[in-house]
Structures are given as structure tokens and as C-alpha cells.
Amino acid sequence: MSIAKVTSSVTYSGAPDPRLSIVKERNLAQFDLDQMNYFLEGSKKRALETRKFIGQMERDPILAASPKDYDATKAEHREITIQKIDRLSRYIEVETFDELERRLSIVSVFDPSFHTRLGVHLGLFLGCIRGNGSPSQMQYWLLRKESAYVKNLYGCFGMTELAHGSNVAGLETTATFDEENDEFIINTPHLGATKWWIGGAAHSATHCTVYARLIVKGKDYGVKTFVVPLRDADHNLMPGVSIGDIGSKMGRDGIDNGWIQFSQVRIPRFFMLQKYCKVSADGDVTEPPLNQLSYSALLLGRVVMVKDAFRWSARVVTIALRYAVGRRQFRAALAKESDPETQLLDYPLHQRRLIPLLALTYAFSNGANVLAETSSSTMDTLDLAVAADDKALLEEGVEKMKSLFVASGSLKSTCTWLTLNTIDQCRQACGGHGYSSYAGFGKAFNDFAVQCTWEGDNNILGMSVGKQLLKKFAAVKKGEEATGILSFMADYKRLLGTKPVLEKGDLKHPRKILAAVETALVRACARADEVLELKKGDTDFIGADLVTLSKLLAHFFLLKAFLDKIEATKDQKDLVPVLDLLAQLYGASIILEGFSGVFLTYSVATTEAMAHNSTEHIAELCAELRPHVIPLTDSFMMSDMMINAPIGYYDGDIYENYFRTVTTNNPSRQTKAPYSAALEAMLNRKSLEERQRFEREDEAAEVLSE
Amino acid sequence: MSIAKVTSSVTYSGAPDPRLSIVKERNLAQFDLDQMNYFLEGSKKRALETRKFIGQMERDPILAASPKDYDATKAEHREITIQKIDRLSRYIEVETFDELERRLSIVSVFDPSFHTRLGVHLGLFLGCIRGNGSPSQMQYWLLRKESAYVKNLYGCFGMTELAHGSNVAGLETTATFDEENDEFIINTPHLGATKWWIGGAAHSATHCTVYARLIVKGKDYGVKTFVVPLRDADHNLMPGVSIGDIGSKMGRDGIDNGWIQFSQVRIPRFFMLQKYCKVSADGDVTEPPLNQLSYSALLLGRVVMVKDAFRWSARVVTIALRYAVGRRQFRAALAKESDPETQLLDYPLHQRRLIPLLALTYAFSNGANVLAETSSSTMDTLDLAVAADDKALLEEGVEKMKSLFVASGSLKSTCTWLTLNTIDQCRQACGGHGYSSYAGFGKAFNDFAVQCTWEGDNNILGMSVGKQLLKKFAAVKKGEEATGILSFMADYKRLLGTKPVLEKGDLKHPRKILAAVETALVRACARADEVLELKKGDTDFIGADLVTLSKLLAHFFLLKAFLDKIEATKDQKDLVPVLDLLAQLYGASIILEGFSGVFLTYSVATTEAMAHNSTEHIAELCAELRPHVIPLTDSFMMSDMMINAPIGYYDGDIYENYFRTVTTNNPSRQTKAPYSAALEAMLNRKSLEERQRFEREDEAAEVLSE
DSSP: OOHHHHHHOOOOOOOHHHHHHHHHHHOOOOHHHHHHHHHHHHHHHHHHHHHHHHHHHHHHHTTTEEEEEGGGGGGHHHHEEEEEHHHHHHHHTSSSHHHHHHHHHHHHHHHHHHHHHHHHHIIIIHHHHHHHEEEHHHIIHHHHHTTGGOOOOOOEEEEOOOOSSOGGGGGEEEEEETTTTTEEEEEEEEESEEEEEEEETTTTOSSEEEEEEEEEEEEEEEEEEEEEEETTSSSSSSTTEEEEEEOHHHHHHHTTOOEEEEEEEEGGGGGBBBOOOOOOOOOOOOOOGGGGGGGGHHHHHHHHHHHHHHHHHHHHHHHHHHHHHHHHOOTTTTOTSSSSBBGGGGGGHHHHHHHHHHHHHHHHHHHHHHHHHHHHHHHHHHHHHHHHTHHHHHHHHHHHEEEEEHHHHHOOOHHHHHHHHHHHHHHHTGGGGGBBBGGHHHHHHHHHHGTTOOOOOOSHHHHHHHHHHHHHHHHHHHOOOGGGGOOOOOOOOOOOOOOOBBBBGGGOOOHHHHHHHHHHHHHHHHHHHHHHHHHHTTEEEEEEHHHHHHHHHHHHHHHHHHHHHHHTTTTTTHHHHHHHHHHHHHIHHHHHHHHHHHHHHHBBBBBBHHHHIIIIHHHHHHHHHHGHHHHHHHTTTOHHHHHHOOGGGOOHHHHHHHHHHHHHHOOSSSSSSSTHHHHHHHHOOOOHHHTTTTTTTTHHHHHHHH | OOHHHHHHTTTTTTTHHHHHHHHEEEHHHOSSSHHHHHHHHSSHHHHHHHHHHHHHHHHHHHHHHHGGGGGOOOHHHHHHHHHHHHHHHHTTTSSOHHHHHHHHHHHHHHHHHHHHHHHIIIIIIHHHHHHHHOOOIIIIIIIIGGGGGOOOOOOEEOOOSOOOOGGGGGGGOEEEEEETTTTTEEESGGGGGGGEEEEETTOOOOOEEEOOOOEEEEEEEEEEEEEOOOOOOOOOOOOTTEEEEEEBBOTTTTOOOEEEESSEEEEEEEGBOOOSEOOOOOOOOEEEEEGGGGGHHHHHHHHHHHHHHHHHHHHHHHHHHHHHHHOBBOOOTOOTTTTTTOBBSSSSSHHHHHHHHHHHHHHHHHHHHHHHHHHHHHHHHHHHHHHTTHHHHHHHHHHOOOOHHHHHHHHHHHHHHHHHHHHHHHHHHHHGGGGGGGSSSHHHHHHGGGGTTTOHHHHHHHHHHHHHHHHHHHHHHHHHHOOOGGGGGGHHHHHOOOOOBBBBBGGGHHHHHHHOOOOHHHHHHHHHHHHHHHHHTTTTTTTTHHHHHHHHHHHHHHHHHHHHHHTTTTOOOTHHHHHHHHHIIIIIIIITTTTHHHHHHHSSBBBHHOOOOOOOIHHHHHHGGGGHHHHHHHOOOOOOOHHOOGGGGGGOOOHHHHHHHHHSSSSSSOOOOOOHHHHHHHHTTHHHHHTHHHHHHHHHHHHHHH
């Protein structure tokens, strides 16, 4: 009521009407939005399913996101999150795992804390049991104990410690086998080995999959996985288990991350997960074929993060572009004095800040789909191999897993970095209003930032991918076959040297940009090899170059996947021209301009081409894409609940929506702050002289000096 | 008590001891830390004063920052902030303005909300009156009403509106002169003209300096400034004034930003600020010599932000580097199996991520000092001119002001962008622990982010600086003299062309890098001119190039000031070698590598030099600086209160300090969450079948199908 009054108490003559602007944009659509949405989601079936999930959740009184969330305290967030998990568990009981996975990937965008707090249980805890437990162990913990339905047990994932994160093999918690009692003794030897950052540990979890060094008969077998109960059926801490809340974080307030110390906690031998590694009652140890297999739960997380990169980017790019259409400021250099102020999106600089990010988002979509398919087929192979006890198939699975580690490592690190940057660039593009919590960017940045660190720190992943690339390059030079995505390496002799392969005229051909990336990769590998030799094989010295190689590889993967998909879509005459422009722009801006140092240093592109690219071509491509921008963002088909930012809602009514949200969330009938008395007392305080009891006045001086 | 117990209940054998590591680093110091600190602060006098301010405030029970702040809610932050303002007002009453200014620049680092909430009153509200009011007006509002001591009045700064931010000249609030009553009528014509983002408006301010269109006898004279009372002496809203809280923001929770609507609010004619612009009782209008003079308050804000860039960077770089010394992870490629794990800072990639940022921080320090001096001398000239009614001096002041707009615009935008990036890079360099609020980065990023937007959006500023540069370049080509910092432009004919001026051997000579920046600036100007001609003078088309020019100009300014200062310090033999390395690294990494596209596209540097730079030289410089890193950060002389991040405290005891902070702020005796009942009810819920009342069982199917 009070809002309506405030709104109507001011005259609207001459007021901006951003709604009209966005309608005009929509009338310009030159392609079918549904078809474009199917392109993004991978298929019509997937697209419709996504819409079903969104529709169900946005109508749900508990699950739906709302601008109110931006005002919730940490304590409120945590409580609401449990209500949401409770509510979603009812869906889980009646859905397939595949459906749940896709439903959760949507939750990840509109409520990341909720996604992760539940994801730790479903993805990491259960994923760890699925990945490391025998079929019977899986059956027991997931189904018989009903934890797969978020029932009875709630799990957390006890990997990282206070002093060890990236170096999982260096974890210091111990699991010592006590042959006499057929038990393991789980122990935290010192403060540094305290399990740290454990999502769900502080208050939720009843069980933990603990990564601990297996010690049998005094021998250290390295880090294995164990199911350790933390809380009893009354939710009280088990003896020997100390747990605390690690408190405030940059983001993801809804998750109760905690620390855990184990003081000689005993568990039965069969609580060890023994799919690949076994300890018999006599203390005989069977070791796993590949130690990394125990991290497969993390790997799935990486795949999810590439999908996240797509959806989060889609969300923030939509907000910033809708705002850029509704917002007018100044007049363009060539506009007439009588023109209305210019829409932000009609400024070439603004186009250049945002439209390349839109192109990148389109490239993410298909890259994420391709990676997800590869990952799921790899897991299937491994599961099949274990079920059939087929050694050859297991080896095949292990090989697939290794190359998935490279692809997912390169994509996870590159895509999360790019997305974090996209969120902040979109925020900045909305000026002051981008800084309001209700614009959504602040929370998005804070919630997303951790993706650059967890489940494999981006730099560590990047270095590891770079090393694999160099190794492969060396092998190919020695005659090994170059296969799969790296098949271009076979041609390395032709690609080396300093002859430019990209000239000005090639910029409009994304396949030529792709070829330039191949050349850049080969030349940068060769240069890294050279330096490595100079530095006597010190791979650490070339760390930064390794990370650059990994980023280039990711872009190669994304651009190739994008171009292949466009080719496969070539029957859809209305989609192809605009998709082609997006691919051109992605190549010209994010790749060529983003790595201009590499392309020029190794003379992959001519200086003429690069000068033209940065001072004319990118701006021209942006201008060509300009009329398609709103239809392209509408094609993400994100509902207002998913957007959850009044300056980015579908109707484009940026000021009215924003004002309504602000006044609803901050009712102003009470005009004074709760602490107003203190403020008023400060302003109305006595004079300095009076407060000093006039002790510093001339009169006092006279008296005191007598 | 409970903390000590937890800590001592685990054995410490084999635990990491990061304290030892940092002691070793300190023993390596090769220069005098006090002298280095004087270099950074500009002089010994300034340095000691800074320490005095810090010392006073960190002992103050109300003013001091503490890790507890990271757990405060928005409501708590706002209340605490008023307590701090109250407390600081007692210092203000007895200090000079210059002392206060420097004290506040320290407050800005350890409590940015507090700094801004008070800064809006002291810097913007009073600054606006000082900049735009006549001497009597200043005397009245500041001294007679005692607002300069945060007494009686509390001011806010009513510039931005919901629909207008950057385009100040386009603001829509009106101030219509009513000759009959000798009053102005302040009015908000529509929702878009609502004053928005006004710091202090929601609950604190009693008065507002309103930017409104002066309308006299139907003529619109553009935007002028007016003092408008918002709340009466009892802190109740004046009639016609509507105010609300704009709610949650990305950061700076302690500030009560608000919106204001004026519904035909009347103020006496003499409430208009009339230093440059006057309206007589008959409605005669005297216009100001330069409209931008009314924004001088903003200009001072820009100068402060460059100083902020130094102090904030110093703080976060110190945290990340101390952590990098204490934290060990993995073993370096060439380490022996028996070595302890390697300190993060001994990895070349980690050095490369952080040490260039340390070098940049050193460059910031002197740049900020130089800019502050220029700014204060400009303000003095203007004040003197107005006081003496000296037209020639006023003109000189206006000219100085114009060039200050360029320098401060270029530096404010470039330095705030770089600092925002530095904060996030430092966070990422601390891995998972960087994401804890207690590491300080999250709040720092959220609080700092707005500096890229307010008081001149960085892109708008950058474009405007770029335009000025192009204009100057055109003028110089037509024979105008190139003066001051741009004197190198005189030489433009020699600098044009495609001959490289930087070769591999030049990389160790920062003066040669400076010369390369000059060449790059001239060539990029020439290229921009070319494109501009092609695009028929559409300066918007070259927006991105203009911003790049502005960034390059800022680096030119910073590097030049840094090198000049090193030269002036050349008697201090222990400081110079390490300062020279810092200048080399700043030039090689932030400038040459950061703008590699420009340096290569315009053939300013050879490809050989750039390849060597990026794959060897930068890494080697980092390695040379490696032993100096802790002494260099210690030289910032930031106390633990200023650092306010346990992983970055002076003693380097990262794990103990962090654990103590976490357990103090999150006591764990109560092991269940307040909402635990809901969580337990979810886990222990009835079976699905029972909750479905068995309606979907076979038995029901049989009965129902009969």
C-alpha cells in the first residue's frame, strides 16, 4: 500500500519508459527463440525438461528464490537452506538420479548455497561412496540406510585439512589398522591435520567420508577413504569427535562449513570403502589400479562447474544487457541535440564490454554439454568394468578417466575464471545500480568465487594440464600418434616457425581462428620446451606458461565444439547467421584479443590483423550483433525467479521494478534507525568547553598559573 | 578457555611451524625498514604521523577493527559505525583538517564503511559547501553550525538520481526560483529523478547538498547546488521530504544509503551555494566560469582513491605474501623426496602471481603522494583566487583544475581497477583459506568494488581522459607546445612508425620501458586518429581505445614518478637496488606484459624481447626479489589491527591465529544449530509409503481397480 502511494505521489511526465525500449528490441527478433533455446540446451527434450524443473520450483513456496534473500543474515540463510533441502528431498524420493542431477544444476544458479549444501551430501559424500565403495557398500549406505533420499543419514566429505588442500596425497589424518579388534583408529595428529572447510560438518552431517592415511602394520599406504559416523541418531556428537563452525565466508552463507578433529575414533574395518583398495582381517592390503580413482567425485564436480559457467554467465549477461537496453545516459557523439539520451547498449564501448561475454556464454553452452556426455560415458565404462570384473575394460576406463582429467581440468579452471570475470564485468556495466544487492551481482560474485579454488585450484589444475600437453608434445615429436582433440599436433613441423597463419582477411572465418589456436599451442609448447631445457627441467619455472597452455587448450575445445555444433545445425537457416557471428566474436575478442601477447609473440597472426582486430573488427562485429542481443538473451529462457534481479526482469521496467523491490524489502514508515538516539545524542552533544569542564579556558589557566 | 582445551587436546608432533619460516625471512633483510617506510609514506614526518594515528586508533576500544566485524550483520554494522563516528568526532574537535584527512585515509583501509559514512559528511557535503559556497556560507554552515565537528548538522550529498549517475548535467530534480517569496522550490518530477544511493540519507542526515536544475523565469540554467534541510532538530523528516533506505549492497554495510524525493520543498534563496553562481532577488543569474568547478568535491575523492589503492593493495599483498611464506604444499619439481614441503612463495608461478602486485603497490605509493600534492596546490590556488577576487589567478586555477581532472581521472580509474584485481588475485593465492571472511579479502573486495564506479565511473573517466589525450595530440601536431607530463609528445614524429624501441637487452632498464610507453602512447594515438577519420569522427566507436590510452597514461605517470623518486633517494644505498628491481618488475609485468597486445601490435617492442620477457625475464626478476619480499611487506608497517586477517598477522603463525579466531568467533559448546529440530525431523521422517497413506501400494491398486 505504502509503495503504491509513494510511486503515485510523483508526476510521471517526461519520465523514462524503459519498457518500450525492450519491446522494440523484441520486435526485431530474426530467429526462432525456441529453436535457439534447444540449441543451447542440447536438444528439445532437454530444453523442455529444464523448463519443467524451473516452472515447478518457481511456484514452490519454499524453493523459489526471491529478492528477500539478499537481505537475509547468515543465520537466516542457514535455516532457510535446511527448509529447502527438506522440501527438495520429497522430489528426490520420486525422481531418477539423472532428473535430479539436472534439477540440481538449475538450483545451482538461483540458490548456490542450497545447491552446495545438498550437493556435498548427494554429490561428494554419496559420490565418494559410489566411486570408492564396493557394490554392497553402496547398496548399504545409499539404499538400505536411505541416504540417497536424504533420509536417516546426512553426509559430509572429509578431504581438505587446515594445512593441506591441493596436495591430497599429503593429508595427515591417520587411519591405523588395529588387527586385534578388526578396527581402524581415525586420528587427527595435530592442529594442521584438522579437517577444515567441511561443508555440512558444523551442524548437519551424521557421517563423513574421511580421507585418511591407511597405516597397516606400521606401513603407510597413502590416502584412502573411510565412512566415519560423526553424530548419533539423536544428532549428538560421537565420542572422540570434535566439531566446530568455521564461521563467516565470502559467500555461500547457507552452508554450515565446519572443522573436525578425530581423537582416536574407532570404526569397524568394513567402514573402509573398498571398491579398489582392500584390507583383509589379517592386514593384507590390495592396492588400487590408479590412486586418482578415489577423486572421481571431485571430477564430477568439475563437469558441473562448466555447466554452471554457462548458466551463471547466461544469468548475469541477461541482467546487464536488459539494463543496457533500458538505461539511457548522455547522447552518442554523432547524435543530434534533439535526440533522447542514448541507450547504453548503443555505445560501442558498452557493446564491447558485454557482447563478447554473450558470445562466450553461447560457446560455454555447447562445451558444457559435450563435456557432460564424455564424463557420463567414462563413468559408465568404469562401473561396467567393475561390475563385470573386466580388467581390459577397466584399463580402458582408466585411460578415458585420465583424458577426462585433462579436459575437465582445463575447462573447469578456464571457464570458472572467465565466469567470475563475467560476473564482475556485468556488475560494472550496470554502474552504481550494479552495486545494489538486488542487482544480483554481488551475491553471484561472492558465491561463485570459490569455484576458482575448490575441487582443484585453478592454477594447480592449469599447471597439471599444461604438463600433460608438453608431455604429449614431446611424445608426438618422438613419433607417438596424436589422437582425439590433440590430433593437430601430428602436424607440428608445419605449424612451428614464425610464419603468420592468420591475416586480416581471415578474421571473419572462425575455423581459421581455430587453426591459429592450434599453431599458437604448438609454438608455445615449443617455446616452453626450450625454456625448460635452459632451466634443467624445472617445470615449476614455466608454471605461468603451463597455465596459459591450459587456457588456450580450453578455448580450442570450446571453439571447436561450438563450430561443430553450428555445422550440425546448418539446416536451421535462421539460427546459423547469428551463431556464426557469435563464434566470430568469441574468437576475435576472448581468444585473439585475450591472448594477443601469445598470437603476436609467436607471430601466429600478423600485426596488421591484430591492429585491425582490436581497433575495428571487434567493434564492427559487436555492432552487427547489437540488434540480436535481446532475442539472444531471451533464448536462455530464464524466468524472473532465476534472474532474481529487478533491473534484469523480462519486462525491462528497470526503475519501477527496482524501486518496488527496494521499498518492499525496506519499508520506510519508521523513519528513524533503531540506534537513532545515539546518533542524535552525538549531534546534540554539549560544547567541547563544557565537556572539558572549562578546564582549558583562560580563566582556568589564570587560576592554575597563579 | 574452551579454545585452549581444543588446541591442546591434539598432539603437535610433526606439525607445521610457520612462525619459524617468517623469522628466517626477516633475518634476510638487506635494507633498513624504517627508511623504506619513509620512502613509501613520502617523508619521515609523514611516516611517524601515520604510525601515531594507527597506534591511537588500534588501542581505542570503539575505533579498532577486529575479526568480529566479519560476523556482524548489516544492522549491527550500521549501529557500530555510528558509535565510531561519535567517537572520532572527539578527535575532530581538537585536530587540524590536514591531520584529520590523513587519519581518515587510514580509517579507509581498516573500516571502509566508517570512512565513507563519515566521509560523505566531511568530504562530500562539507566539500561541496567549501567548493561551491561563498566564504560566509562556508563560515555559517561549517563553523557557526559546527557541522565541521560533526555536531548539530549531519550532511549528505544529493547528486545521483535513479535514472542519472554519470551524466550529472542531465539530472532532473528542479530548483525553481519563486521571486515573490524569494525562495527556491525543490522538486522531484518523476520516479527517475529520485535521489538515489545517497550515503547517510536513510537515517543519519539532517541536511543535503542537492544538485538540481536551476530554473529562473522559466529558463533552465543547468545543475547547481543547494543546501536542503531533510530532518528537523528532533530528527523528524521535514514536510515534503520522502526518504527510504535503499537496502542491501554488495559491500559497505555500515552506510545507510537512501533515496530522497522532494515534493515541492521550499528553501530560502540564500540556501543556494553561491561561490561561482548567484541568483539575485530579482532573478538575475550570474553564471560560473567553469561548470565542473561544482564537482571539485568529487575530485578530492578521486585523489583519496589513489591513496586507497596504495594502502588497500599494501594490506592484501601483505596478507597473501605472509601466508605464502608460512604455507607449504607439495614439493618443488627439483626438490628432493626428503625435503619438507615447499613454501608457496618458492614456486615461480606463485611468485609471479604476487610479486608483481607488490611492485605495483610500491609504484602506487609515490604516485599517490605526487597526485595529492598537485591536488592540494590546485585547491589552494582556487581558494586564493576567490578570496582575492583575482581573475588571472582564477584562470590559472581553472587550468590547473582541468589538467588535474585528466591526471586524477586516469589514475583513479586505472588504480582502482588494478587494486580490485589485486584483492581478488591475493584472495585466490591463499587458496581455500582466502575464501574465509577472516582472511579479509571477501569484505575488502566487496567494499572496494564500488570505487570503480562511484565518483566517476572508470570507463567514463577513461574515455574522457583518452579524448583529452587525442585532442592534445592533434594540437601538438598542429604546432602547439607539449608541456608537463606530455612533453614527450613534442617528439611524436620520431616516435611514430614501426621501428621497435625496446629490445631484449633493454628490459633491465626501466627508463627504456618508460620510453617505450611514450612510443606506445604516440602510436596508439595515431592509430586511434586514423580509425576516427575512417569513422567520420565518431569518438564513441574508439571508446575501448580511449580507455586503453588512459590506462597507459596512468602507468606512464606512475612509472615516471616512481623512477624520479628512486633517483631522488639515490643516497640510500641499501634501498636503491631493491627499489630498482621493483621498478623493473612493475615495468616488465604490469606494463609490458599487461599491454603486450599494444606493444607488439605497434611494434614498440621486438617479439624476441616480449617472448623473453614473458617466458624468462619476469620469472627471473621475481626470483631476484623473492628474498626481499617479507622485509618489503613489513616496510608498509601495518599493524595486525590494520591487517585484520589472522593468516596475515606479523608473527606468521597462520594456523594457530586462524584457528583461534574461528573458535573465538564461533564458540562450539552448543553443538546443534538453532534449527536442528527441523533438520532432525527431515532425516527421521516417516517412509514415503506411510506419508502417502499407502494409497499407491499394490493393495490400494487392487481395491481401486475392482
